[in-house]
Amino acid sequence: MGIYFVFVLGIGFALKRYMHTSTDFFLAGRSLPAWVCGLAFLSANLGAQEVIGMGASGAKYGIATSHFYWIGAIPAMVFVGIFMMPFYYGSRARSVPEYLRLRFDEKTRAFNAVTFATMTIFSSGISMYAMAELMQTLHIFDVPFAKLGIDKAWIFHFNIFASAIVVLAYIYLGGLTSAIYNEVLQFFLIVAGFLPLVWLGLKSVGGWDGLKAKLGPGYTHSWVGMSNAHTNRLGVEWFGLVMGLGFVLSFGYWCTDFLVVQRAMAADSMTSARRTPLIAAVPKMLFPFLVILPGLIAVALPTQLATRPGIVQTAGAHTVQGKGLIPVKLNPDTGKPEFDKNGKPELNYDLAVPNMLLHYYPTGLLGLGLTALLASFMSGMAGNVTAFNTVWTYDIYQPYIRPNASDQHYLLIGRMATIFGILLSIAAAYAASRFNNIMDMLQLVFAFVNAPLFATFLLGMFWKRTTGHAAFTGLIAGTLGAAVHHGLTLSVNASAGIKGGWIAVVHRYPSQMAQNFWTAIFAWTTCFVVTILVSLVTRAPDEEKLVGLVHSLTPRPKETVARWYQRPAVLAVAVLTATVILNIIFR
């Protein structure tokens, strides 16, 4: 673990020499090769949410979790690479909000910049909090702390500040390049740390066939039963899945979130920028095997097999048992197991992956596994912080607070924003530990703001008639649409409140996931329709100003690589074909 941190900081120092202008700092000088950007593109999203969350969903929903990859992420990544990157990279905008200003107007940009910046801070804070809490639950630092004679209560604070300092140091020194290089390093570490887990796990349950035999078809098929929401584990029917997850949510995230798009903007040429998401799609396609399978294996193992004292078990396991390696969820205040409406104990699925590590890894490899886990948390945090400092400097500070300053000044502000951003994240992390409900609510609000975004970009890029006023009203209307839909519906087992139905309950969805997907579909449709209607009644934008920003007014990008297998279109077809095959195999 120590060695890893030495390398992380070493890269920061080695890159400091190259940071001369703000472009170097915020956009990595637009000089990175496609494969580096591609892996960073993937890794920036590979935060805690991915490794822990997907393992947890694997344990909860089974292989159907792969829809998040094979229906969700991959098509969206192909779309952003082939169709949208020419405008992002070609317009020379330095950020996604800046593209919105070039295409539409100031208010649309300001709205996007402010909501996005706030969101990154909270995401990185939540990531930090989740890591500190996990480290505490797993009792990793208990022994060294006991030796030093420090009280256990400090472990939480130590984790928060240690991770903050490491991330701060390498971003402060090397900017985006450093963040990207570290993300590539983290990508390999995560693969190296989790691959043996999948191998050992599969071996112990008797391979994929053994897993199938133990868990039954509900867990090991992703499409069977999708025709009706009540016959599959996700509780969603195929239309909601494909439209909500596959179209609105995934395209909204991968195509408009500056956190990931920034990685592609750092590429050294248009072709590289377009290849970035396509290259990222290849490992992304295989990730379900790395992150979802451990979750599945964790439920398949016999309950109370836990051989190791360190493994997290349900306290008072005599009365309530978990399932496989997954313990029962405990109420954080009372320490007692929690039950759902039907009296069944709720399981703490988030511990699926960490418990698998503790169960299978001997001393030695366990260090690598835990480092990989830490790396996943930090890459998520660093991604948010670099996106924050860029948006803050280019889209909030430069236009509204102090325009026309020297480039050196903006470089300095970028570094300050890094410190500032991390301090705010720490504050957010503590807020998360204190006021869980407020954090849930904020995440809900962000979900409302994000859902309609893709409609705005789609219209902006492919319909030249779309106007600035229309984009702005469309976004606001879409956000409100999401909020109203959420306020009027509820999932079956939930009670009105934060989970929806706070206006009145008009409709009940079979699961919370179905509700989320449909909220997104409503938001998107509202935004799409309102933007078109308002565009038609407002004055059309000047066509000359839109060259390079809208599809029909932009010359098609020239292919700069001669070799056929490096062309974005060829890559895209290959990626999509492979995805279809995977869907068929695991139907």
Place this chain on the structure above:
Amino acid sequence: MGLDIRVPIGMLFSVLGILLTIFGWLSNRSLYARSLGIDINFIWGLALVAFGVIMLMLGRRGMARAHSAKQAAAKASRPPEI
């Protein structure tokens, strides 16, 4: 960019791999009851070393190529001598 990312990746994985291999080789077999009796430290250590070395080789080649390309560019941009 003067630093090829493959070099630090190669170094990190080589170091980690070597440590893991040595540990796996020297450690007591009873440690591996949990990993199905497989000395996973040793095996995975070797795999990491192999990966690290390949990365190092690719990285050095990449840096050498970037270096010579830079020199060629510098030569081309120099005004012709009289």
